[in-house]
Amino acid sequence: MAGFLLILSLFIAPLGLSQEKVETIVNKLPxxxxxVVEFVRGKVLFNGAKVLKGEKLRxxxxxEVSKRSxxxxxxxxxxNTIVLGPRSAMELKLSAQKxxxxxxxxxxxxxxxCRWVRxxxxxxxxxxxxxxxxxxxxxxxxGTDFYLKVNPxxxxxxxxxFDGEVEFTNELEVTDKKxxxxxxxxGVGGRYGQKIGEILNLSKAVLDKFGKKLNI
Numbered sequence: 001m002a003g004f005l006l007i008l009s010l011f012i013a014p015l016g017l018s019q020e021k022v023e024t025i026v027n028k029l030p031x032x033x034x035x036v037v038e039f040v041r042g043k044v045l046f047n048g049a050k051v052l053k054g055e056k057l058r059x060x061x062x063x064e065v066s067k068r069s070x071x072x073x074x075x076x077x078x079x080n081t082i083v084l085g086p087r088s089a090m091e092l093k094l095s096a097q098k099x100x101x102x103x104x105x106x107x108x109x110x111x112x113x114c115r116w117v118r119x120x121x122x123x124x125x126x127x128x129x130x131x132x133x134x135x136x137x138x139x140x141x142x143g144t145d146f147y148l149k150v151n152p153x154x155x156x157x158x159x160x161x162f163d164g165e166v167e168f169t170n171e172l173e174v175t176d177k178k179x180x181x182x183x184x185x186x187g188v189g190g191r192y193g194q195k196i197g198e199i200l201n202l203s204k205a206v207l208d209k210f211g212k213k214l215n216i
Contacts, residue, residue, distance in 0.1 A: 034058040034094060035073040038081070039216060042069025057092065064089045065112065072216055080118035083214040088112025108133040113149040115214035118164075133171065136189045140167040146180075147213055154190035160202065160210050161185075170196055183207055 035057040043066035044051040065071055065088045072083045084090055093106040116132060132139045134150045137157040144164030150157050161180045168186045170176035176195050180186050185200045
């Protein structure tokens with residue numbers, strides 16, 4: 001931060017602003033999101049480098065999980081976690097354009113499966129802080145808990161919502177969207193059709209089985 005302040009001071013010195021005012025400007029800048037690695041099992045890489053527990057991911061990049069491996073990351077300040085399962089890959093774009101009080105972010109599940117959990121905080125107004133994308137779908141990320149799976153070979157995306165509400169949008173036809181609530185399944189692409197098909201209500205037995213997936 002000190003280096004950044006020095007560089008910023010050099011650029012705005014002609015404006016006659018004091019160091020104190022420079023620090024005030026910096027403190028008012030929207031916070032850039034970053035991810036903390038909370039759990040790692042097996043082989044997990046970020047931009048080709050091995051990921052370690054406790055590591056902070058502050059740049060854009062690709063998170064890749066090998067077979068029989070898992071990783072759990074938490075996004076700062078948002079009370080949400082992402083768990084990536086074996087043979088999965090996700091593109092993290094943490095430097096999206098800043099808006100409001102915090103930067104948005106984009107998460108793209110390229111293949112495999114992930115579990116997204118964002119806690120609802122009592123009295124807090126939910127903001128659209130980012131979105132989870134797949135090659136053919138997008139999910140809004142508010143106070144929700146859902147399981148997402150991508151099959152790139154068949155071009156399929158499927159989602160199961162355990163808690164909250166998710167707006168499920170067809171990326172190839174953005175007017176094609178449906179809202180899913182707790183206990184529902186949705187899918188698009190491949191065997192599920194080029195448009196979002198019927199939203200299914202799952203039985204408790206099915207929900208209990210899938211609820212154990214990536215729940216770490």
